[in-house]
Amino acid sequence: MSAVASAALAACGGGGGSGSATTTSNPSAPTASAQLTGKAIDGYLVGATVCFDNGQGACDPSLPSGTTDASGGYSLPDTGNLQGKMLLVTVTPGTKDLSRPGYTFPATFTLSQTVAASGQQNISPLTTMISAQMEAGLSQTQATAAVAQLLGGNVDPNADYIASSNAATASTASAILDKLTSFATNGVVDAATVRNTMNAIVAKGDVASVTLTDVQTQAAKPVFTVANASQVLSSPTYALDGYLPYFSSFNAQPVQAIVQDVRQLQGAQVTTSQQEYSSGTWQPVTNGKYETMYGAYELRNDASWSAFVPVSTYRAPLAVSANGTVLSGTDPVTGIGYSIEYRTVDLGGLPLATAVPAGNYELSALWTLAPLTTSTFSAATKAYVGLQSYSNDRVILPVWLPACDNPSIANGMVCDGAQPAVMEDGVISLITGDASTTYTSVRQAIGLNLEGRAGGFGMTLTADNKVTATSFSSGGQQTVVIGSWALYSRNANVIVMNVDPAQLAQLGTDPLLSPVYDGAKLVVGLRNGHLRMGFLYPSTYVQKTFEFSSSLNAQLISGVQTATTP
Template structure:
């Protein structure tokens, strides 16, 4: 073998020099050199709102974001025309919460679900209130129904339920029912539009006509409505959507009732957002024309309990709650067009919405809020002929909870616990201190009570909410008998004294899902109205609440279940209460 070292060639030397310059070597494991790939910058996308205009899919309709909330597509507002499939894209970079999309349909608009050659007989406008989303924001007769109900004073969730009551419980108002193949909902949507256009004026159904027609449908429970039905809705107030965070940035005032400790003293709530919480402070005016003073910490509205147990979100019970517990500020997790937060006592989340409303010439009693168990009807005689002055502007505050609330009042002026109809109250009614620290049930009942089902087959007196006699049958039915007496919460003026006849209505009972020792009573709307009219404190039952019996740590209670979405409403005024609300009742009655 030739071991004489060789001199590198010129080419080899050049290669070595190039490798060294590139940081490389002859090692096959070293990274190779390459030209960096050419990259294409990502396409710039403009923030936008997308969706479909639907009756069937609407082609050639004008869509806009109604920034000034005047129900018209104005120059300068984001707008577009729907394409051949009903799609639209609106350029918009802001928060969409509470904003309203409008779809303006004319005889030139084509509906892909209608026969070829179909022409709309009148122009009309549909709408949808956005909740912060930007994609899939469809506008249809169903979303327009929701908007109309919100403008009738309902919360958004209430409005959705009202639409479902009209069209079907499985209907989702914001869905693309055409893409989902939902022929039944498509047919109902078409029928809604046909009714609207048939009631148009001079070839046009403006926002007011559309709103009144749709509210007439919900009120009647039928898509087929008449001009008379529509005229009835036209006489009702319009509740314009408002930004709750702006309304409550400064105090607003609502009329509560008369202070329990002095029936001549009107009381008001001062409501505002403060320190990221929804705060309500209560004040009383002790003398006519005098200053408003802070109400005592133990102040309760007439008809409301002085103490109570509430069910928590997990189905267990709170400790015995006092008025100060129930009036504590509610921390807010969302502050915007809608407010949201969690009740620190129960852990149940809530929503709060606001509406602007012209209250000119409305009955003054409409502005009496009362507590959770209803307005103080004793104020009705003083206010029955009074009206709010022309030009009175105010707000409607709407608060609702996302989960059922079960409340067990302790002292509403009568026996604090249920008892068998052939027995008597086992606890002396009266002062809150009369509530026992130990279990005290009617001795005619099984002892100890370990299950609410032990009431089945018995006839009980519900003494707290309604003074109703309840027969609880094994087949799941129940009969409610109420005495036709002057003690009812909604007694008509002039009702004669000494009436002893009973009114009986029927319903059903069931065991509550969140707590097996709660028995819930369901009844028809008409039956509930009867219980509300004749019961002592049963006003909420007429508004959708339900009577309950509950067993808590062996103690039998009665109370009320406020279903998820049950709303508490209050008319509010910016610069204090109108004088008509206070002067008429600012004297002992």
């Protein structure tokens, strides 16, 4: 799948823009008296220093700072553009914890909070854990979800759990601090130990059982440092799109090439363009050469279906506004908000496959091949990590290009009977089910053989909410259960399939299944009387791209060339 198809399916690149995106105003521009407020919490922490991080775990003297008051509160001038910046609270043995009368903290340590777009900015062990998870490579949304899961799934880790009298969360937060201070050296828990302890707790799903060995295990992992998206994209970045196939004829072997995405912030728009590697040089990709679909239908924020979105739309620039380190905007097709975050990371010692996208259309599953999986990046190989996320689930029904030359529909089928199809929105539209039937409920998909593009994979939904597929082996043909299904909560005419990616082999080898390896779920949706296969990208899904300044990494290019040489 090309980057444009990936844009539609994996929510990267275009966002349904029209190409005429306009500058949006900064929603967080402060008024003259705007204040950033919140509480410092284990219990409420009194007499602790509050400041902004200078990028090295210490206070930035160029930005406001203060001390928490008798109720643990603080108030700092809102200078604007603060989203994504790090707030710090330094706790010392002299800091009072109102929930532990007479208690003296045995060590000095620093808690943190990554400033959110709005609301009170509380700083606690839980928000510190969110910051640590972001430094482990997660987006802010993903990191928040991971900490919420540790707390049982229904707790907002950014909330004031003392004010809400949430005794269980308060107990967990205090246990986290007690664990943290147990790893102090000479009366100090340094920033790295704070980060590694927090990530060890999330990794184990438990506070009490975390040991120094667990903390040391986290210390060996790369650190993803928050970067300013506007600054990163002020110059072009270069990311591997994949080793993509071009079918000049479906009766011949495809021509394949290394393709990269070039991304840049130009004015108030993020642009993404494709280039292919040919004869040792990069050339612009023209005429949608590597696209595998005509376009798509998307579920809007109000849970209704969009009109047909042509594939060219996904190359349109993204309209963004900058708020602190984050770029954000709203998809004009769906009304769903998106944000773009960046991290910097040292890839030294990590496999080359780290920077290979797993959700693109690859005939060879590039990310699984040696030497990409066995060779590592040289020491001090710096990269940017782009993290694009959306504020709601995205459900997308691709309209695939038929996999045959000169396609035409005969008796409701295309490509000599390979797959059912209808003519809709000016294109031949592949569907599943019977082309002559006008379906009225997605439940009518139960019992049908649901096919992917060109019959590349097939499955059946059973009345007892199972997903089955036909498996072929030396023992013959058999039906196996590969997952379960349920109606989607936002639209009762969408069925979501929960299939373990490890079981995808039961569905065949169609590369169009690759988004599931990257965190998507298969769906069947009913739109305009037709059943269509597609994908659901949950709100916690993040399109992650490893991007390089100046040019695509030479080791990565060489690794792809070796991996794809017969």
